[in-house]
Each structure stands twice: as C-alpha cells, then as structure tokens.
Amino acid sequence: MAIESINGCIGCEECIKSCPTDVLRLNPDSKKAEILYPEDCQICHLCRMYCPVDAITISPEKTIPVIVSWG
Amino acid sequence: MKKQDKKENISRRKFMALAGGAASFAAISALGMPIEWASNELEVDIDTLGVDKLSTDVLVIGSGMAGLFAAVKAHDAGAKVLMVSKGRLGASGQTPFAKGIFAYDPENEIVGIDEFVEKVSFSAIGTNNKAYTRQLAEHSLARVNELREWGFFNSSLYNKSFSKPIEERNIPVHERVTITHLIKEDESVVGAAGFSIDEQKVLFYEAKSVILCTGAGGVKPNGFPICDLTHDGTIMAYNIGAKVTGKEWNDGHPGKSENPAACYDGWGDMFEQKPSTTRIEIRHDLGVEANYMAYANGNPLKMGPPGASKNSAGNNGKNDGPQRPEGLVLSDDGPPGGGEKDGNRPPKGEGRRPPKGGDGAPPGMGGGIVGGSSAGMAIHKSEGLVPINDKCESNIPGLYAAGDALGSYMSGAIYTQIGSSLAGSAVQGGVAGEAAAAYCKNIKSISISKSKMKELKAEILAPMKREAGYSPAWVTQTLQGIMIPNFVLYIKKKSMLKGALAYIEELRDHHMPMLKAANFHELRLAHETANMIISAEMKLKASLMRTESRCSHYRLDYPDMDNENWQAWINIQKGEDGSMQFEKQPFGQWPNEAV
Amino acid sequence: MGLIMKNEIYIKNLVPLMIAFIGVPVLLYTLGDFPRRNYLMETLSLTTILGFTILMSQFFLSRINKKLVKDIRMVNVLKIHKFIGYLFISILLFHPFFIIVPKFFDNGVTPSDAFLKLITTFSGLGVILGLIAYSCVLILMISAFFRFKLHLKYSTWRSLHGVLTLLFVITATWHVIDIGRHSNTSFSVYYVLIVATGVYALLRTYLFKTTKSSKEHRNTLKIIK
Numbered sequence: 001m002a003i004e005s006i007n008g009c010i011g012c013e014e015c016i017k018s019c020p021t022d023v024l025r026l027n028p029d030s031k032k033a034e035i036l037y038p039e040d041c042q043i044c045h046l047c048r049m050y051c052p053v054d055a056i057t058i059s060p061e062k063t064i065p066v067i068v069s070w071g
Numbered sequence: 072m073k074k075q076d077k078k079e080n081i082s083r084r085k086f087m088a089l090a091g092g093a094a095s096f097a098a099i100s101a102l103g104m105p106i107e108w109a110s111n112e113l114e115v116d117i118d119t120l121g122v123d124k125l126s127t128d129v130l131v132i133g134s135g136m137a138g139l140f141a142a143v144k145a146h147d148a149g150a151k152v153l154m155v156s157k158g159r160l161g162a163s164g165q166t167p168f169a170k171g172i173f174a175y176d177p178e179n180e181i182v183g184i185d186e187f188v189e190k191v192s193f194s195a196i197g198t199n200n201k202a203y204t205r206q207l208a209e210h211s212l213a214r215v216n217e218l219r220e221w222g223f224f225n226s227s228l229y230n231k232s233f234s235k236p237i238e239e240r241n242i243p244v245h246e247r248v249t250i251t252h253l254i255k256e257d258e259s260v261v262g263a264a265g266f267s268i269d270e271q272k273v274l275f276y277e278a279k280s281v282i283l284c285t286g287a288g289g290v291k292p293n294g295f296p297i298c299d300l301t302h303d304g305t306i307m308a309y310n311i312g313a314k315v316t317g318k319e320w321n322d323g324h325p326g327k328s329e330n331p332a333a334c335y336d337g338w339g340d341m342f343e344q345k346p347s348t349t350r351i352e353i354r355h356d357l358g359v360e361a362n363y364m365a366y367a368n369g370n371p372l373k374m375g376p377p378g379a380s381k382n383s384a385g386n387n388g389k390n391d392g393p394q395r396p397e398g399l400v401l402s403d404d405g406p407p408g409g410g411e412k413d414g415n416r417p418p419k420g421e422g423r424r425p426p427k428g429g430d431g432a433p434p435g436m437g438g439g440i441v442g443g444s445s446a447g448m449a450i451h452k453s454e455g456l457v458p459i460n461d462k463c464e465s466n467i468p469g470l471y472a473a474g475d476a477l478g479s480y481m482s483g484a485i486y487t488q489i490g491s492s493l494a495g496s497a498v499q500g501g502v503a504g505e506a507a508a509a510y511c512k513n514i515k516s517i518s519i520s521k522s523k524m525k526e527l528k529a530e531i532l533a534p535m536k537r538e539a540g541y542s543p544a545w546v547t548q549t550l551q552g553i554m555i556p557n558f559v560l561y562i563k564k565k566s567m568l569k570g571a572l573a574y575i576e577e578l579r580d581h582h583m584p585m586l587k588a589a590n591f592h593e594l595r596l597a598h599e600t601a602n603m604i605i606s607a608e609m610k611l612k613a614s615l616m617r618t619e620s621r622c623s624h625y626r627l628d629y630p631d632m633d634n635e636n637w638q639a640w641i642n643i644q645k646g647e648d649g650s651m652q653f654e655k656q657p658f659g660q661w662p663n664e665a666v
Numbered sequence: 667m668g669l670i671m672k673n674e675i676y677i678k679n680l681v682p683l684m685i686a687f688i689g690v691p692v693l694l695y696t697l698g699d700f701p702r703r704n705y706l707m708e709t710l711s712l713t714t715i716l717g718f719t720i721l722m723s724q725f726f727l728s729r730i731n732k733k734l735v736k737d738i739r740m741v742n743v744l745k746i747h748k749f750i751g752y753l754f755i756s757i758l759l760f761h762p763f764f765i766i767v768p769k770f771f772d773n774g775v776t777p778s779d780a781f782l783k784l785i786t787t788f789s790g791l792g793v794i795l796g797l798i799a800y801s802c803v804l805i806l807m808i809s810a811f812f813r814f815k816l817h818l819k820y821s822t823w824r825s826l827h828g829v830l831t832l833l834f835v836i837t838a839t840w841h842v843i844d845i846g847r848h849s850n851t852s853f854s855v856y857y858v859l860i861v862a863t864g865v866y867a868l869l870r871t872y873l874f875k876t877t878k879s880s881k882e883h884r885n886t887l888k889i890i891k
Contacts, residue, residue, distance in 0.1 A: 002332075005701055008765075008847030011790040012783050017246060018162045018230070020299035022268060022592050031790030032845075037592055039544065042291075042298040045335040045342060046162055049228055052780035054768045055847065057701035060333030062293065227773035345773045 002041035002062045008055045009033050015047035015056060023047075110539055114590040115271060117535050122528060123270075124519070126277040127153035128511040129504070130263060132250050132304065133284030134159065135166030136493055137474025139233050140214060140500030141282045141507070146240045148508035155245040155265070155276065157595075158299055160237065161229030164286035165475070166493070168296050168334075170227075170341055173490035174215040174348040175208040182351050184208045187488075194355045195483020196396050197638060197658050198453070198622055202461040203481040206502065207488070207495050214497035215348055227345050248274060250303065251598045252527050253281060253470065254519055255311040260469040261517040263307075264527045268591045273528050279514040280469045280507040283308060283456065284500060287448050287475035290554050290603050291547055294326030294444030296334045301599040302606040304476040305455050309605070313465045314642045314662060316478035317454030318606070318613040320623045321561055322486075323359045326444030328371075337444070349490030355399055357450060357486040358623040362442050362561035363392045371439040393625045394632050446555045447606065450623050451492035452481040452499075457642050459662055463503035466662065469514070471507050473499035480640065484622035534597035540587030543596035547603065550578060554607050563614050564627040572611040578604050608651065613641045616653055675737050686860070687723035691715050694852050703768075710764040715848060717757035718838065722857075724750060724831075725864030730871050748810075755807045758838075759800070792845030799838035806830045828872055835861055 003023060006015075009032040016024045016033055021040045024033045024047060035041075041062070048056040129145040131138050134156035146152045156163060175187070182190070188204045218224070223232040237244060250265035254275075262277045285304030289297045305315050327337050335342055365372050448454075456465045456472040458479055463471045474496030481495045482488060534540070553574045554560050559567055583601050588594040619633035620626050639655035642662065646652040656662055695712060702708060727747045729735060735743050762784060769777040787793050809816065809826060818826065839861045843854045 007701060008845060010784060010787045010793050010845055012787040013789070014783065017159045020158045020163045020167075020296070022247070022595060026789070031792075040298065040592075040596075042296055043333040043335050044168065044296040046167055046228075049343065049772070049774045050162070050230070052769070052775055052783040053765050053847075054703070054707070058335070060330035060336040062330070062332035226776070228775060231779070343772055343774070 002038050002043050002058065003035050003047065004057045004059050006033055006035065006055050007057070008053055010053055010055075012052060014050040014052060018046045018050040020044065020046065111535075111537055111587045112589050113535060115535070117532050120532070121270070121272045122275070122524070123272055124275040124277060124524075125153065127151050128279050129153070129507045130155065130276050130278035130281045131284055131504075132156075132263060132281065133164065133286060133474075133476070134161065134233070134244065134246070135164040135284060135286055135474065136169070136496035137286075137476070137500035137503075138282075138284035139237070140497050141284050141471075141473055141504040142242050143217075143236050143240065144501040144504030145282070145508040146242055146504075148505045150280075150508035150511050152240075152242050152504075153245070153276065153278070154237070154242055155248045155250060155263075155274075157247070157249050157303070159230060159246050160244055161231075161233035163299055165297060165300070166286075166496070167229055168338070168342055169493040170344050170346045171349045171490035171493065172211075172215055172218070172346055172497070173207070173350075173488055173494035174212045175351065176212050180351055187351060187353075190353045191483065191487045193396055194353050194399060194487045195480075195485055196394065196621055196632070197483075198480060198485070198640075199483030199487070200458075200480035201659065203452075203458075203479040203495075203499070204483075206461060207481050207491055207498050210498040210501065211494040214494065214501060218497070224346055227343050245274075249595045249598060250276075250285075250307070251531050253307045253311050254523060254527070255467065256517070256520065256523070258468065259514075259517075260311070260467050262519055264524075264531060266531055266591065266594065268595065271591060273531055275519055275524055275527075277517060277519050279511040279517055280471065282463075282500075282503045282507050283470070283472040283476040284474055284496075284503075285472075285476045287451070287454060288602070288606060289445055289447035290551050290607065291599075292444055292446035292448075292551070292555065293332035294334050294337055294441075295324055295448075297445060297448060300448070301602045302454075303599070303602050304472060306602040306605045308456050308465065308467070308470060308472070309609075309643070309645055311467060311470075312645060313467050313470060314457035314644045315455060315609070316457045316640050316642050316656070317449050317480070317484070318609040318643060319617045319641060320449035320453045320484045321359050321362075322357050322445045322448045322450055323362055323442070323561065323623060324357060324445040325361055325372075325440040325442050328439045328441045331441050331444065334444070346493075352489045353487050354489060355395055355485050355487065358393050359561045359625050360393050361440070362557050363625060365442055366557050366562040367392075370441075392630075394620045394622065394630075442557055442561065443555045446551070446560055447603065447610070450482060450484055450486050451475055452477065452479050452495055453484050453623075454478055457640075457656070457662055461502075462506035463499050464506060464510075469507075469510060471503040471510075473503040477503075478640075484624065531598075532594070534586045534588035534594055537585065537587045540585040541582050543586050543588065543593060543600040546578060546582050546586060546600050547596070549582075550575070550600070550603055550607060553578075554610075560610070562625060562627055565615065568611050568615045572608070572615070575604060575607045575611060579608060609643050612651060612653065613643065616641055679734050679737050683723050683726055687719045688716060690856060691719045691853075694850075694856060695848060698848060698850050698852065700848055700850075707768065710761075710767060711847060713757060714761040714764060717754045717761065718842060719860070720750060721754045721758065722835070722860050722864060725860075725867055730867045751810060752807065755803050758803060759807075762796075762800075790844070792841055795837045795841035795844065799834050799841050802830050802834035802837065806834060824872075828868060832865065832868070835865065 011026065011031040013026055016026055021042055023035060023037045023041045025036045027034045043058060043060060043062060045058055048058055128150040129152045131142045131152060131154045134154055138154060142152050142154045161167065184205060187208050188201050191199050191204045192201060221232045221235045223229065226232065247269050248265055248267045250263045252264045253260060254262045254264060260281050262275065263281055264275045266273050283304035286300045288300040288302030291298045309315050330336060361372060452475055455476045455478040458464060458477055459466055463473050463477055465472060477499060479499060482491055553571050559571045583604050586597040586600055588597045617624055617637065618626065618629045619637045620630050621632050621637065638658045642654045642656050644652045695715060724747060727743060727750060765784065766777045766780040769775055769780045785793065813823060839857050843849050843857060
C-alpha cells in the first residue's frame with residue numbers, strides 16, 4: 001500500500017521534508033527515515049523523487065479504510 | 072484507527088475517570104470490549120511544551136508559487152519577511168505538480184491583452200474578474216523570466232530553484248509549521264499562530280501584515296495531490312471576519328478507476344517532467360460535464376465526442392447538462408501543445424476529451440475513469456478570500472491572499488487559460504507582496520496580547536487535551552462519505568444538498584469539538600479536519616443558494632442559467648452571532664461598491 | 667605436478683571459498699525480500715555486494731590460509747590476492763557513484779547534488795563510517811601498489827597492511843549493516859560471521875604466531891620480486 005519501504009536510507013531527511021502529508025519521520029535511534037503514517041500517503045512520489053539515493057519504493061495500491069460507525 | 076485492534080489494560084483510576092465521564096463506556100467495558108478507540112493515549116507532554124513568539128513585518132503563510140513571489144516581492148519592497156509553511160518550500164500544495172506556466176509574451180501573440188480578457192470572459196460566461204484576468208496577462212512574462220533566472224525550468228523538483236531567491240535575500244523559512252489561527256486586534260490582522268511538528272512547539276508570529284498563500288483545498292480526496300490542502304487559509308480568515316467566495320464551484324478532475332488513490336500513476340510521468348511555458352489557449356475545462364454524463368448514463372463512463380454531454384448523452388437531444396457559453400468553439404481534436412504538461416489538465420481519458428484512438432483508456436490502464444479525484448476543490452482561483460481591489464487585499468486590514476487562497480476569479484468559474492493557475496499564483500504573489508510591504512510602512516507597531524496568546528494556545532492544543540473523542544481520520548472519512556458522491560457535490564439538487572448539510576452540521580456541532588489528537592501529526596489532522604467541515608458547510612450552503620447552473624456549478628433542479636438573478640458571486644462571512652452569512656456581489660464589481 | 671592435478675588442487679581449494687563468498691551472498695540476495703529496480707541498478711547492487719564479500723575472502727587468500735599456501739604455493743596465493751584486491755577495491759571505490767546513477771536518468775535532483783548530499787549526511791553513523799572505510803581502503807590499495815617504493819621492513823609493512831585492513835573491515839561492515847540497501851538480518855549475520863572469522867584468523871596469526879623465521883620472509887620477498 002502506498003509508500004512501501006525505504007532501503008538504504010542515509011538519514012538525510014529529504015523525504016521527510018518533502019512529504020506534503022507528514023507520512024515520514026526520522027527514527028531518533030537509527031537516524032533513518034521511517035514510514036510512520038502510511039495511511040496518509042497520497043502517492044505523489046515527491047519523497048522518492050527527492051531521495052538522493054533512490055531508497056524509496058512506492059506502490060500504486062492504497063487500502064482505503066472502510067467507513068465504520070464510530071472511530 | 073491505528074490502535075483500533077490494540078487491547079490494553081487500563082488502570083482502575085483511568086477506568087473510573089472514563090466511566091465517570093460517560094456511563095456508556097462503563098457499559099461497553101463491562102462487556103469486555105476494548106475501549107481505547109475513545110481514550111486518547113497522549114504521546115507528548117503538553118504541559119512542558121515550549122512557546123515561541125517571533126516578529127516580522129510581512130508573514131507569508133505557504134511556500135508554493137504564490138508564497139515564493141509574495142516573500143520575494145515584499146522583501147524587495149523593503150519589508151522584513153518571514154515565510155512559514157506546513158510543508159517544504161516548493162514541495163507542498165499543488166505547486167510541485169504543476170508543470171505548465173502561462174507566459175503572455177506580446178511579441179509572440181497575435182491576440183492583444185484586451186482581446187484575451189474578452190475571450191476569457193466569454194468562456195467563463197462572465198464569472199471572471201477582468202481586473203485579475205488582465206493582471207495575469209500583464210505580469211506573467213516578467214514572473215516567468217525571473218523563474219527562469221532561478222533555474223525553475225531546469226528541474227522537475229522546485230525546492231532548489233525556489234530556495235535560490237529566498238536564500239539570496241536571507242528570508243527565514245519555517246517549514247513543517249501548521250498555522251491554525253490568524254490573529255486580529257482592533258479590526259486589523261496582527262499575526263498568526265500554530266505549531267511546529269519538528270520542534271513540538273506552539274508558535275506565535277507577530278506581523279504587521281499577513282499574506283495567505285495557503286492554496287486551495289479539498290476533502291483529502293483520492294487521486295489528486297491535494298491531501299495537504301484543506302482550505303486552511305480560507306477558514307482561518309473566515310474565523311476572524313474575512314469574506315470568502317466561490318464555494319459553489321467544482322473542479323471536476325476525474326481519476327483512474329484502477330488504483331484511484333495513486334495520483335502519481337494517474338498522471339503518467341507528468342510529475343517527473345520539467346516545467347515549461349504555455350501560450351494563449353482558452354478553454355472551458357475541468358467542469359462537471361463528465362460527472363453529468365456519469366450521473367445520466369451510469370458507470371462505466373462512455374467516451375463521446377467533445378461536448379458529448381450537450382447532445383449525445385442519451386437525453387433525446389435535449390440540451391441539458393452543465394452550461395457552456397453559447398457558440399463556444401474549442402480545438403478539441405487532440406491534446407493541445409503543451410497542454411498535457413499543464414498540471415491542471417485531467418489525466419488522459421478525461422470524459423470530454425478522449426485520447427486519440429479513443430477507447431477512453433489511458434495508456435497502461437485497462438479500466439475506465441472515476442469522478443471525484445479532486446473532490447472539495449473549486450476551479451483554480453475561484454475560491455478563497457474576496458479581494459476588495461486588484462491588490463489582493465481582503466476586507467481585514469493587513470490581510471492579503473494570493474494564488475488559490477484568493478477568490479480572484481482570474482479564470483472565472485471554469486478553467487479557461489492553460490497554465491494560468493501556476494502563472495496566476497506567481498503574479499498574484501508578487502502583487503500581494505508589494506501591497507503588503509507598502510501597507511506595513513504605515514503601521515507603527517503591533518502586538519499580540521498575553522491573554523490572546525493564552526486563549527489561542529489552549530485552542531491549538533485542545534485536541535490533545537481531550538481524554539476521549541473522535542479520531543480526525545474517522546471524521547475525515549465520514550466527511551468524504553457525505554461529500555464525495557456524485558449526487559451530492561457535483562450533480563446538485565435541493566433535497567440532497569439539504570440532506571448532506573444535516574450530516575455536516577452534525578459533524579460541525581458534535582464531532583468537531585471532540586476531535587482528538589495523541590501527537591503532533593494527529594493535531595495537524597484535527598485542525599485540517601475542522602477546516603474541511605466548515606468548508607463543506609460553505610459549499611453546501613452556497614450551492615443551495617445558487618439557484619441556477621453556470622460553468623462548474625450544476626443544479627439538476629435549476630439546470631438553466633439565470634442571468635437576471637445570478638450575474639453575481641456569492642460571498643460568505645461570519646456574522647456577529649457566529650452564523651454563516653451570505654451575500655451576492657455582482658460580476659464586475661468590487662465588494663460594497665455601489666451598484 | 668601435472669596440469670590436471672594442478673587444476674584439481676586449485677578447484678579443491680578455491681571452490682569452498684567461492685561458495686562462501688560468492689554463492690552465499692548471491693543466494694541471500696535472491697532469497698531476500700528486497701524491492702527490485704531495473705536491471706542496471708540490480709546489476710550494480712549485486713556488483714557492490716560481491717565486491718564487498720569477495721574482498722572479505724582476502725582473509726583466506728593470504729598467508730593466513732596455511733593450507734592454501736601449502737597447496738598452491740605462496741606466489742600463486744599472492745597473485746590471486748593482488749588481483750582480487752585491486753579489482754574489488756576499485757569496485758568499492760566506485761560504489762558511491764553507482765548509487766546516484768538513477769539521477770542521470772531523471773529530471774529531478776542532479777547527480778552532483780545527490781552525491782554531495784550523500785557524502786555530507788552526518789546525522790547517522792552510516793555515512794561517516796563509510797567515509798572512514800573508504801579512506802582506509804584507498805590508502806590500503808595505494809600503499810599496496812607502492813609497497814616496494816615505501817622501503818618498509820616486512821614486519822612494518824605487514825602491520826600497516828593488517829591494521830588498515832582491520833580498520834577498513836570493521837568500519838565497512840558496520841557501514842554496510844547500518845545503511846546497506848540489502849542489509850537484512852540474514853545478510854547482517856553473514857557479514858558478522860565472515861568478518862569475525864577473518865579477523866580472528868588475522869589476529870591469531872599476527873599476535874600469537876609471530877615466530878616465523880626472517881629467512882622465510884626474505885625467500886617470499888624474492889619470489890614476489
């Protein structure tokens with residue numbers, strides 16, 4: 001779904017800054033970007049395009065959550 | 072939503088607190104059901120959160136094309152400028168995805184500016200504001216030349232070229248800061264407030280003038296890169312008394328039926344392309360004609376010839392469907408030069424303009440098209456703050472808006488000039504920047520009172536302080552379920568608009584005050600969700616009020632144009648009692664101008 | 667020694683090394699759940715992985731590997747050692763550039779900007795370790811190339827070569843495990859195992875079995891010359 005994985009992250013934070021919907025954050029321990037809120041990914045690929053080391057994999061599928069009666 | 076499945080032992084005290092607050096919770100937990108769907112497990116310590124206050128002359132909110140020029144031109148006009156953005160310079164809002172920019176070059180165009188303005192007015196059926204249409208043509212080439220100098224046309228990504236003029240001028244840019252409130256003291260704007268996601272701080276910006284470059288908005292629809300745009304500027308301004316307009320118009324971008332949420336894939340490789348300029352080419356695009364076809368004939372949408380909805384949608388030759396100007400001729404034979412790069416053109420396969428070879432299926436895509444990919448957004452520059460003059464000034468002294476945050480009606484209530492959305496943002500940003508800088512020169516000093524700061528800090532952090540409530544994600548989904556259906560937002564009629572309004576009012580009255588957030592990400596979502604709810608209310612009420620069909624507004628129960636009553640824009644303002652007030656502003660006039 | 671028999675000895679000695687340092691990483695690469703890119707990038711990735719693992723095999727293509735020295739003679743071990751050293755160090759020296767190859771094929775970040783960002787990101791240890799490892803292996807290669815121009819005593823040379831190797835291996839392995847695109851658990855375990863084995867063998871030779879006669883060294887040197 002949406003943004004899938006980050007392989008070979010160097011921790012430059014380009015993707016974190018470029019994400020319009022705040023999906024990514026820097027993991028304070030590993031100092032690498034991690035996908036924290038994938039449900040908010042709008043599949044625009046800005047993170048991937050800004051990544052200097054081509055580390056981000058994105059798929060076109062998005063599981064649109066079903067609407068429930070409370071949440 | 073994330074923690075829905077997580078079972079957790081709650082302490083007895085906590086349980087008592089919850090049960091005391093709502094007896095039903097106790098009943099549910101007695102049945103052994105997990106109850107943390109409602110309990111807010113706070114991930115930050117809000118009692119120790121820092122608060123910063125910064126001062127500047129001109130505060131530019133937003134860092135897209137309008138924000139860039141607003142900051143640069145205000146600085147060059149002698150003001151101290153600070154830019155604040157929910158995202159990143161050149162990488163938030165719709166700017167990063169727009170690839171065509173209109174440049175009116177008198178040397179290379181046969182059509183003069185007067186004729187250009189008339190042609191736009193004709194296609195827009197009078198809905199455009201000629202002052203802004205003219206301004207676009209007059210300033211576009213100069214802005215494009217500046218962009219070229221900064222290297223804008225050398226890369227598909229705009230952060231580097233946008234950073235050049237900003238860094239050269241040492242303009243501070245605060246990124247990933249969500250502005251939630253505009254601040255007004257003594258009838259004038261004095262700043263804004265919000266929070267920084269990275270610094271985990273509440274921020275106050277004291278400013279003599281504020282320029283909203285906050286873009287448009289939608290209901291976080293799937294298939295269009297506008298999930299960071301939730302009409303923030305419009306609603307913040309409305310809340311301090313600004314007039315807003317254009318809420319009845321619709322942008323009718325469709326999406327692919329296969330993976331409709333994948334906006335990158337929906338646009339082919341367009342997001343990867345370098346930008347380029349466009350020339351005069353006036354169209355009548357992005358309305359709701361495909362929506363009407365889908366409504367009339369059902370899915371899958373059959374591709375007809377251009378304008379098919381007017382005569383071949385199986386309506387026995389009846390001339391119905393969305394209104395177009397009488398006698399409009401468009402070169403619909405194929406994608407016009409550069410048009411596909413526009414960033415405002417629908418993906419190939421859009422209803423009204425089938426691709427060559429035309430089975431309606433864009434390359435590499437077997438399925439058809441679906442509507443609502445940009446749901447909740449109006450035609451570029453038709454929706455936003457009402458300008459009181461051609462200087463992008465609002466009715467609140469010191470408050471300016473530019474680009475899609477300004478209801479300038481530069482293109483009218485239908486998309487007319489290819490590439491004008493990006494160019495218009497650049498032009499208006501520059502105009503607003505200079506106007507705001509000039510305004511600042513007459514303002515001696517401003518200050519935000521301590522009591523106001525205390526009050527706003529509480530409002531900003533309120534979703535984090537709620538022990539129970541509704542998750543912004545769920546409220547957003549519910550809102551989408553109410554608004555996105557074709558028969559609500561696009562093909563309108565009184566009964567449905569009223570029905571949807573009842574739901575939206577419920578969200579506004581009962582759910583908006585109970586939005587909760589456990590961290591700064593959710594805090595942003597909570598404020599965005601509230602803005603979307605108010606915008607949805609505006610959209611439904613304005614749509615109810617406009618009892619005619621014109622351009623991108625279509626009423627099934629009022630399918631005709633009503634020139635007698637509706638040569639007017641609808642302005643919305645918050646009344647003294649907090650209620651939503653509506654007024655008409657005749658086409659071609661400024662607000663409060665004598666008729 | 668007949669030709670066939672000679673080949674057999676080579677095969678007998680080198681096949682296990684090839685399995686351990688080529689076969690295993692290729693297998694781990696194939697089995698791993700990594701996102702696949704285009705053929706060019708996958709080839710460059712695999713080349714880099716093998717560049718590193720084959721370079722690790724150098725521990726066992728040296729004097730440390732007594733059995734190999736005995737079977738195929740030191741002169742041949744050295745030939746292989748030098749060939750692998752120069753070739754695969756070169757590959758590793760190029761691998762930062764492999765990473766930015768996709769930037770030549772799109773309109774976004776320029777290759778030079780991407781490279782600059784890559785080598786100036788010091789938020790985590792990964793790039794810093796990589797830069798240290800890069801410098802070590804570069805010095806390692808240059809010092810090996812100019813070994814006889816340096817006029818070092820054999821024991822000094824051996825220490826220099828060994829210390830640089832240790833420094834390189836430790837920083838490089840840490841770097842690979844930390845920010846390698848293909849560093850999953852299996853790869854990490856594998857790297858740690860081979861490095862631990864190699865370092866153990868190296869230290870054992872250096873620290874505990876330093877009683878080789880200087881005559882033997884001189885003989886070897888003559889052969890090399």
